[in-house]
Amino acid sequence: MLIGHNQKAFDSEDYIYELKLDGIRCLAYLWDNGVELRNKRNKRLNPIYPELRDIYRQSKSKCILDGELMVLNGGRPDFFEIQRRSLMSNPVKIEFAAAKLPVCLTVFDIVYLNDRQITQLPLKERKKLLSDTIRETPNLAISRFIETNGTAFYNAAAGQGLEGIVAKRLDSKYYFGKTTKDWIKMKALRDADLIICGYYLNAGNSASAILGAYNCGIMQYQGHVSLGMSRHDFGIMVETQKAEKGLYPDFPAFDDAVWLAPRLVCRVEYMERTPGGGLRQPVFRGIRDDKMPEDCTVESKGD
Numbered sequence: 107m108l109i110g111h112n113q114k115a116f117d118s119e120d121y122i123y124e125l126k127l128d129g130i131r132c133l134a135y136l137w138d139n140g141v142e143l144r145n146k147r148n149k150r151l152n153p154i155y156p157e158l159r160d161i162y163r164q165s166k167s168k169c170i171l172d173g174e175l176m177v178l179n180g181g182r183p184d185f186f187e188i189q190r191r192s193l194m195s196n197p198v199k200i201e202f203a204a205a206k207l208p209v210c211l212t213v214f215d216i217v218y219l220n221d222r223q224i225t226q227l228p229l230k231e232r233k234k235l236l237s238d239t240i241r242e243t244p245n246l247a248i249s250r251f252i253e254t255n256g257t258a259f260y261n262a263a264a265g266q267g268l269e270g271i272v273a274k275r276l277d278s279k280y281y282f283g284k285t286t287k288d289w290i291k292m293k294a295l296r297d298a299d300l301i302i303c304g305y306y307l308n309a310g311n312s313a314s315a316i317l318g319a320y321n322c323g324i325m326q327y328q329g330h331v332s333l334g335m336s337r338h339d340f341g342i343m344v345e346t347q348k349a350e351k352g353l354y355p356d357f358p359a360f361d362d363a364v365w366l367a368p369r370l371v372c373r374v375e376y377m378e379r380t381p382g383g384g385l386r387q388p389v390f391r392g393i394r395d396d397k398m399p400e401d402c403t404v405e406s407k408g409d
Contacts, residue, residue: 107172107215108285109272115260115292116273122229122251123259126270126291127212128183129176130192134211136162136169143175143211151175154194157204158211161246166239167220172280173213173249183268186381213240214249217280225280229288232280256292264294269377295375295389300328301399302372303354304365305343308332313340315372315390316360321404327357328404329384331374339372339393346370371397 132151135142141162143151152159155175177187187207194200216236217225224232233251240248251274252259260271270293278288303325304316317328333340347367351357354365372393376385383404 107280107282107289109289109291110285110287112291112293115257115271117254117256118273119254120277121256121273121275121290122233122253123256124214124249124251124272124274125263125268126272126293127174127176127214127249128185128269129174129188129212132173132175132211134158134161134171134173134213136165136171138162138168151192153197154191154200155204155209156201157208158245161211161243164241164243164246166241168218169216169220169239170218171211171213171236171240172215172217173211175209175211177207177209179207185378185386208245210245210247212247212249215280217282225282228277228279229274230276260292260294267378268294270294293377295377297373297375297391298328298385299371299394299397299402300374301325301368301402302343302346302366302370302393303357303368304349304360304363305333305340306360306363313343315343316357316363316365317372317374317385317388318354318357318368319402319404320400325354325356325368326383326404327354329380329388330360331385331388331390333390336390336392339390342393343370368399371395371399371402 131146133144143155145151175188177184179187191203216232219235236248242248256273263271270291273290275288300317300319302315303318305313307313313333314330315333316330318325319328346369349365349367351365370393373391374388375391376388378386380386
């Protein structure tokens with residue numbers, strides 16, 4: 107079951123509210139003598155996360171759980187570590203990573219229990235069955251939730267720099283592979299004002315802007331962002347003075363990129379900074395003409 111649209115936080119007695127976990131979605135099949143882990147593309151994950159090989163022992167019955175694989179680093183979800191783990195294939199490196207920063211599966215739903223599919227039960231009942239079935243360990247946790255007070259919960263999550271929250275209808279059923287408004291995400295995004303240093307075309311005639319900002323007077327690469335349907339803004343970029351790649355020597359060499367003089371400033375929303383200084387899940391919010399490029403630095407924020 108997939109989370110529906112993003113919207114502003116709200117309060118309702120018809121919903122429960124959970125943290126939006128910053129990891130990799132996973133179905134866990136817990137049987138009498140083993141576990142099978144599968145991602146959304148149905149890839150088998152067992153070899154990548156050996157520290158989860160015994161979590162079946164923490165279930166009182168055979169079941170299928172839905173949850174999120176996460177790495178906690180300093181007590182906070184570290185998406186980059188779980189992403190790095192997901193790409194590993196060397197068993198020695200995997201075992202070393204598992205010992206250094208072990209993965210935890212945090213489950214938020216149960217869809218099968220004791221030879222019975224329970225997706226038609228309301229969420230409130232499934233939550234109770236989940237709590238009754240699973241014994242928690244450092245590698246297997248149950249997602250906590252609150253009732254009614256979604257706005258305050260969202261503000262608390264955003265204030266801690268977390269990804270956001272998810273609202274779920276208490277009476278909702280579980281639909282395999284479906285996107286439904288019964289689950290609603292409320293993501294906390296950060297924003298920045300960045301310089302458009304160039305652009306390139308994607309498949310389908312969409313375009314992406316190449317972003318930069320000044321760091322001690324030197325232009326520094328800040329990632330790239332799709333313009334989506336912003337054809338007006340793309341038209342502005344096309345009409346902007348062109349430049350040579352040499353103006354941005356430390357930027358990646360994008361294929362068929364059109365480089366621009368550092369004249370345009372745009373607003374970009376994003377989840378967080380990557381270790382390399384780029385932007386995770388950036389969203390283009392448009393060109394702004396009320397801020398000078400010189401004011402866009404790696405330390406500055408959007409306003």
